[in-house]
Amino acid sequence: MINLKEIFQPLAAMLLAPLLFGIINRVKAFFAGRRGQPLLQSYYDLWKLLNKGAVYSTTTSWVFRASPVVCLAAVVIVACIIPLGARNVISFSGDFVLAVYLLGLMRFFMVIAALDTGSSFEGMGASREVQFSMLAEPALFIGLAVLARLTSSLSLAQAFSSVTPQVWASHCATLLLVAAAFVIILLAENARIPVDDPNTHLELTMIHEVMVLDNSGPDFAFIMYAAAIKLWLFSVLLVRVLLPVGSMPGWASVLVSITAVLLIAVLVGIVESCMARLRLIKVPHLLFSAAALAILALVFAFRD
Amino acid sequence: MHLVLVGVGLVILTGFVALFLRNAKHCMRFSVLGVLAGSVCFMSAAVPVLTRGQQLSLQLPWQVPYGSFYVVLDGLSALFLVCIALVCAVAAIYSVGYMSEHGNRRLGMMAFAFNMLVAGMVMVVLARNSMLFLVAWEIMSLASYFLVTFHHEEKSVRQAGWIYLIATHIGTAFLLAFFMLLAKVTGTPNFEKGDISGTCSSILFVLALIGFGTKAGIMPLHVWLPEAHPAAPSHVSAVMSGVMIKMGIYGIARTLAILPSFELWWACLLIALGAGSGILGVLLALAQHDLKRLLAYHSVENIGIILMGLGIGVLGTVMHAPAIAVAGFAGGLLHVVNHAVFKGLLFLGAGAVVRAAKTHEIDRLGGLQKQMPVTAAAFLIGAVAICGLPPLNGFVSEFLIYSASFKAGFLGSGAALVSGLIIVAALAMIGALAAACFTKVFGIVFLGEPRSKHAEGLSEPPASMCAGEIALAACCIIIGLASPVFVRAIGNPVLHMNVLDPDAIQKQLAPLAANLLYVVITVLFFLACIAAFMIIRNRLFSRIQRAAKSRPDQAPMIGQAPTWDCGYMAPTARMQYTGSSFAQPILDLFQTVLQSRSKKVKIADLFPREADFHSHTPDLSSDFFYQPLFRWTSWFISKMRWLQYGVVQLYVLYIMLTLIILLLWKVR
Numbered sequence: 001m002i003n004l005k006e007i008f009q010p011l012a013a014m015l016l017a018p019l020l021f022g023i024i025n026r027v028k029a030f031f032a033g034r035r036g037q038p039l040l041q042s043y044y045d046l047w048k049l050l051n052k053g054a055v056y057s058t059t060t061s062w063v064f065r066a067s068p069v070v071c072l073a074a075v076v077i078v079a080c081i082i083p084l085g086a087r088n089v090i091s092f093s094g095d096f097v098l099a100v101y102l103l104g105l106m107r108f109f110m111v112i113a114a115l116d117t118g119s120s121f122e123g124m125g126a127s128r129e130v131q132f133s134m135l136a137e138p139a140l141f142i143g144l145a146v147l148a149r150l151t152s153s154l155s156l157a158q159a160f161s162s163v164t165p166q167v168w169a170s171h172c173a174t175l176l177l178v179a180a181a182f183v184i185i186l187l188a189e190n191a192r193i194p195v196d197d198p199n200t201h202l203e204l205t206m207i208h209e210v211m212v213l214d215n216s217g218p219d220f221a222f223i224m225y226a227a228a229i230k231l232w233l234f235s236v237l238l239v240r241v242l243l244p245v246g247s248m249p250g251w252a253s254v255l256v257s258i259t260a261v262l263l264i265a266v267l268v269g270i271v272e273s274c275m276a277r278l279r280l281i282k283v284p285h286l287l288f289s290a291a292a293l294a295i296l297a298l299v300f301a302f303r304d
Numbered sequence: 305m306h307l308v309l310v311g312v313g314l315v316i317l318t319g320f321v322a323l324f325l326r327n328a329k330h331c332m333r334f335s336v337l338g339v340l341a342g343s344v345c346f347m348s349a350a351v352p353v354l355t356r357g358q359q360l361s362l363q364l365p366w367q368v369p370y371g372s373f374y375v376v377l378d379g380l381s382a383l384f385l386v387c388i389a390l391v392c393a394v395a396a397i398y399s400v401g402y403m404s405e406h407g408n409r410r411l412g413m414m415a416f417a418f419n420m421l422v423a424g425m426v427m428v429v430l431a432r433n434s435m436l437f438l439v440a441w442e443i444m445s446l447a448s449y450f451l452v453t454f455h456h457e458e459k460s461v462r463q464a465g466w467i468y469l470i471a472t473h474i475g476t477a478f479l480l481a482f483f484m485l486l487a488k489v490t491g492t493p494n495f496e497k498g499d500i501s502g503t504c505s506s507i508l509f510v511l512a513l514i515g516f517g518t519k520a521g522i523m524p525l526h527v528w529l530p531e532a533h534p535a536a537p538s539h540v541s542a543v544m545s546g547v548m549i550k551m552g553i554y555g556i557a558r559t560l561a562i563l564p565s566f567e568l569w570w571a572c573l574l575i576a577l578g579a580g581s582g583i584l585g586v587l588l589a590l591a592q593h594d595l596k597r598l599l600a601y602h603s604v605e606n607i608g609i610i611l612m613g614l615g616i617g618v619l620g621t622v623m624h625a626p627a628i629a630v631a632g633f634a635g636g637l638l639h640v641v642n643h644a645v646f647k648g649l650l651f652l653g654a655g656a657v658v659r660a661a662k663t664h665e666i667d668r669l670g671g672l673q674k675q676m677p678v679t680a681a682a683f684l685i686g687a688v689a690i691c692g693l694p695p696l697n698g699f700v701s702e703f704l705i706y707s708a709s710f711k712a713g714f715l716g717s718g719a720a721l722v723s724g725l726i727i728v729a730a731l732a733m734i735g736a737l738a739a740a741c742f743t744k745v746f747g748i749v750f751l752g753e754p755r756s757k758h759a760e761g762l763s764e765p766p767a768s769m770c771a772g773e774i775a776l777a778a779c780c781i782i783i784g785l786a787s788p789v790f791v792r793a794i795g796n797p798v799l800h801m802n803v804l805d806p807d808a809i810q811k812q813l814a815p816l817a818a819n820l821l822y823v824v825i826t827v828l829f830f831l832a833c834i835a836a837f838m839i840i841r842n843r844l845f846s847r848i849q850r851a852a853k854s855r856p857d858q859a860p861m862i863g864q865a866p867t868w869d870c871g872y873m874a875p876t877a878r879m880q881y882t883g884s885s886f887a888q889p890i891l892d893l894f895q896t897v898l899q900s901r902s903k904k905v906k907i908a909d910l911f912p913r914e915a916d917f918h919s920h921t922p923d924l925s926s927d928f929f930y931q932p933l934f935r936w937t938s939w940f941i942s943k944m945r946w947l948q949y950g951v952v953q954l955y956v957l958y959i960m961l962t963l964i965i966l967l968l969w970k971v972r
Contacts, residue, residue, distance in 0.1 A: 001822075002822070002825065050844055051844075051848070052848075053845075053848050053852070053861045053862050053863065054845070054862050054863075055862075055863045055864070055865050056862070056863070056864055056865075057864075057865065057866060057867040057868070058864050058865065058866055058867075059671075059752060059753055059866070059867050060867075061673045061674060061751065063673070063684075063751060068841075069834055069837040069838050069841065070834060072833075072837055073830055073833035073834040073836075073837055074830065076833050077826060077829055077830045077833060080826075080829070081826070090822065090825075090826050090829075092818070092819050092822035092823075093707065093815065093819050094703060094706065094707045094710075094819050095822070097702075097703055097706045097707075098694060098699075098703070098823055098826060100732075101692065101693055101694050101699060101735070102694060102830070104691070104693055104735060104736070104739060105688070105693040105694060107739065108688065108691065108693060108739050108742075108743060111739075111743040111747065112684075112743050112746055112747050112751060114747075115743065115746075115747025115748065115751050115752060115881070115886075116747070116751040116752065117752075117867045118670075118671075118751070118752035118753045118867055118877070118880045119867045119868070119869055119875075119880070119881075120869075120879055120880055120881045121869070121870060122881075123747075123880065123881020123885070123886060124881065126743065126747070126881075126886065127881065127885065127886045127887075127888070127889055128889065130736070130739060130740035130743060130886075130890070131740070131889040131890050131893070133736050133739075133740075134733060134736040134737050134740055134890060136736075137732045137733065137735065137736040138728075138729045138732040138733045138736075140732070141728050141729065141731075141732040142725065142728065142729055142732075145710060145713055145724070145725065145728050148710050148713065148714075149713045149714060149721075152714055154707060154710055154711070203870055213868055213870075214867060214868055217862075218841050218844045218845070219841070222837065222841070284893055291729075295725075298721075298725060302718070302721055
């Protein structure tokens with residue numbers, strides 16, 4: 001189904017996503033006893049970058065220039081699929097497969113753009129990115145399979161609408177396990193602590209930030225913006241599993257979801273303030289546990 | 305029907321003419337024209353059968369015992385015939401350019417073998433008589449053996465040829481047993497749906513799975529693939545990997561079509577084998593340093609995906625869930641076509657690289673994108689397609705298999721749920737690993753700076769090679785963007801997997817096609833978005849440049865500089881990340897199943913000497929299963945040596961004794 005009336009949902013994602021970074025930074029500053037940046041700092045950053053020139057490495061080719069555009073387009077389209085309310089712009093049976101694979105396409109282009117620069121730092125980041133995604137992706141799919149099984153539907157809009165207080169009451173354990181798995185996946189896919197530290201100063205230990213070392217100007221703005229929207233999307237996914245807003249009227253569920261997404265940013269900020277980054281060789285264990293939680297949820301879902 | 309047979313005749317005839325032509329150029333042209341004319345015949349016969357669902361057949365007497373020249377072109381055959389015609393025609397065009405550097409040397413023999421391979425494959429999908437099938441099967445196998453050993457002056461190529469010849473004949477031995485049992489229980493050497501009991505069906509199924517599975521390259525039986533594909537010339541690899549191994553899948557599908565009913569454990573076996581082949585195939589691919597060997601392991605992976613599709617289809621049939629059965633079979637069979645297209649494309653691209661750079665070694669290449677832009681773009685399309693990413697064709701078949709497996713979770717049976725779960729998890733993991741593997745290949749081979757002298761000063765291959773690559777890349781895009789049409793067309797082949805009647809199948813396919821239509825619409829939005837953001841960026845840049853002109857002293861602009869290496873000012877191309885280092889974290893994670901070994905010189909002194917590093921990932925099934933098996937066999941046979949003294953009289957005595965024993969047995 002294509003509902004152009006719901007176009008405000010991707011627009012809300014595009015408008016509010018950079019705010020999430022602001023909230024996370026504010027929470028981290030609060031924990032560190034600092035005043036911190038303004039909440040809208042990411043918007044200022046994006047605006048500044050969009051008005052700057054760019055420096056391209058002589059090693060790079062069209063792949064490097066295409067990648068930021070492809071990444072941003074992919075997240076914008078996924079924002080049309082993952083619903084805040086009862087439905088979104090695009091919804092059909094099996095839409096989440098397309099959503100996850102579009103994010104896969106985004107990763108593919110990020111990685112080849114990193115390799116296009118010929119820098120070993122960027123190669124390192126790319127290598128880690130594909131390693132962790134290889135573990136996160138099955139966990140995400142199993143989590144989605146649990147949702148599909150629980151609600152007997154293959155479209156996200158329908159599945160999330162079926163998460164009502166009654167379903168929550170009878171399948172509380174299953175949904176909590178899925179949510180726990182999704183939290184881990186959210187942190188891993190969006191390069192947050194404990195998987196990756198966006199603020200570290202050592203290129204040797206970074207994942208996402210080191211892959212985009214050579215991007216500058218509008219290209220870098222596109223990538224940062226895409227990262228913000230991606231965080232927004234994963235938060236929406238988590239919120240819709242956690243909150244039984246399916247039975248509310250459309251506008252109310254949208255408002256509740258948006259508020260909850262902003263609260264997720266607070267949660268991410270708290271996690272970042274209280275935890276250290278894991279050593280890179282320990283990260284797979286965390287991701288294995290996400291897969292294990294999702295499989296356990298599936299076992300529970302089958303028993304009910 | 306006659307059209308197809310005329311096509312086969314043309315291909316064989318031009319092959320024979322090419323065999324006796326002296327001039328290399330003429331002989332290539334002759335055989336290629338034959339294959340092209342044949343492909344046109346095959347296509348024009350197969351496409352109507354595929355879309356309209358009719359059936360063509362022809363039966364002629366044949367003098368061979370139990371044999372008859374019985375050929376049928378139905379939906380299932382037509383599907384594979386389309387793959388054969390498409391990939392072989394493209395590979396033939398490509399071969400004109402590819403073989404141009406081989407001078408006058410034995411090209412006649414190669415052209416002949418290529419044409420016989422094409423004719424053999426076409427006859428395999430047409431034959432409905434056991435004898436005819438086996439003859440065609442053997443022609444196909446032998447022709448491809450001669451193609452694999454084209455560079456037979458190299459020892460490794462001869463070795464690869466031997467492994468292939470032995471593996472394929474082990475498979476044929478199981479097929480002989482299969483056909484004998486089939487003829488016995490159905491009472492006819494022709495393939496007909498007979499009244500076959502449950503146990504017999506199961507035995508037949510297992511025999512077919514081993515026999516055809518050897519050709520297809522299912523996991524423990526795949527050992528010949530990574531040897532034969534790198535050894536063969538690249539257009540032959542494209543045909544072998546793209547279509548010849550699919551003859552194994554055709555055999556399994558045809559067996560399922562002949563057997564009257566399925567068992568649940570077949571589905572579980574197919575899914576387990578598929579998931580195993582898929583994951584181990586892609587892991588082994590990731591571990592390879594040889595470009596063509598890597599692609600060969602990816603064939604194992606894709607055969608795994610096809611098997612999972614067939615497996616979930618069988619499961620749906622057993623559980624009387626037509627929606628699952630149709631989606632599973634449709635996904636599996638469509639993946640046959642898709643894999644033929646993108647794997648053909650990738651091998652053609654790899655051939656262009658190998659021909660120009662004269663090395664298979666991934667870590668010696670780099671920066672080819674700037675020197676061979678067309679090949680690089682085509683290879684990128686193939687790489688995105690094989691990872692199953694939208695908007696290309698790989699996504700379509702994986703989407704169908706996904707939707708079948710998710711639906712299997714709804715059934716309420718434990719076996720169905722576990723099968724669905726295994727497929728979903730395996731497909732997700734394979735997708736991510738394939739992306740890791742192809743970002744490695746594309747990133748290391750085509751991007752960055754040249755890593756050695758091999759990768760410098762190259763140029764785009766001849767026009768005929770580029771044409772082949774572009775044609776297959778276009779097919780990837782077309783199947784991806786017109787997927788609803790192709791899914792509708794797959795209904796006729798699915799019909800033969802004894803699921804439902806034609807109307808019911810179309811009824812099940814309609815929602816799938818509708819969903820794919822939404823996928824296509826979404827993808828078009830996506831492409832529009834890309835275009836929009838490109839325009840926005842160009843606007844921003846042009847504004848900045850205008851501003852720069854007005855204030856030349858300090859304004860920002862768009863510049864070029866070397867890659868930023870964190871302050872280090874003298875980077876060299878050797879400092880780039882290599883394919884081995886890119887893949888190392890994942891390989892370490894799976895060390896238990898891969899058993900990778902590495903050898904390095906430890907740096908000990910204050911003034912270290914030259915150091916080096918080697919890593920190698922063995923093929924477990926070849927090292928721990930086949931080699932001990934063959935060692936044991938040769939030990940056992942050496943014990944029988946006392947029977948053989950090389951004295952002719954003794955052998956005559958053996959023959960006499962055998963005859964007398966047989967006579968006594970008959971008279972008794």
